[in-house]
Amino acid sequence: xxxxxxxxxxxxxxxxxxxxxxxxxxxxxxxxxxxxxxxxxxxxxxxxxxxxxxxxxxxxxxxxxxxxxxxxxxxxxxxxxxxxxxxxxxxxxx
Numbered sequence: 089x090x091x092x093x094x095x096x097x098x099x100x101x102x103x104x105x106x107x108x109x110x111x112x113x114x115x116x117x118x119x120x121x122x123x124x125x126x127x128x129x130x131x132x133x134x135x136x137x138x139x140x141x142x143x144x145x146x147x148x149x150x151x152x153x154x155x156x157x158x159x160x161x162x163x164x165x166x167x168x169x170x171x172x173x174x175x176x177x178x179x180x181x182x
Contacts (some may be wrong), residue, residue: 091169094134098154098162101126105158127154127161134165141171 089097101123108119135151143150150168154161 089133089137091137094130094137094169095162095166097126097133098130098158098165101130101154101158102162123158124155127158130154130158130161130165134161134169138165138168141169143168143171 104119104123104126108116108123111119131151131154134154135147138147138150146168150161150164153164
């Protein structure tokens with residue numbers, strides 16, 4: 089999944105969070121469950137994506153921020169993911 093897909097999924101996660109906070113009852117419970125599930129998925133996916141972009145120790149911070157507050161995770165990922173992906177280093181050929 090690319091940067092735009094992860095950003096779109098992050099927005100959907102934030103929408104479920106708003107629905108969970110603004111409603112009550114079953115709708116709130118379902119929205120909160122979907123919010124947490126998407127946040128956990130985004131934690132893993134953004135962590136992997138940022139590591140391919142060269143962020144080493146910052147990637148876990150951004151990933152875990154999705155569990156704490158998805159909106160913060162969205163902003164941090166949008167700022168950090170502007171860096172191009174790095175090509176894997178190939179072994180020296182003789």
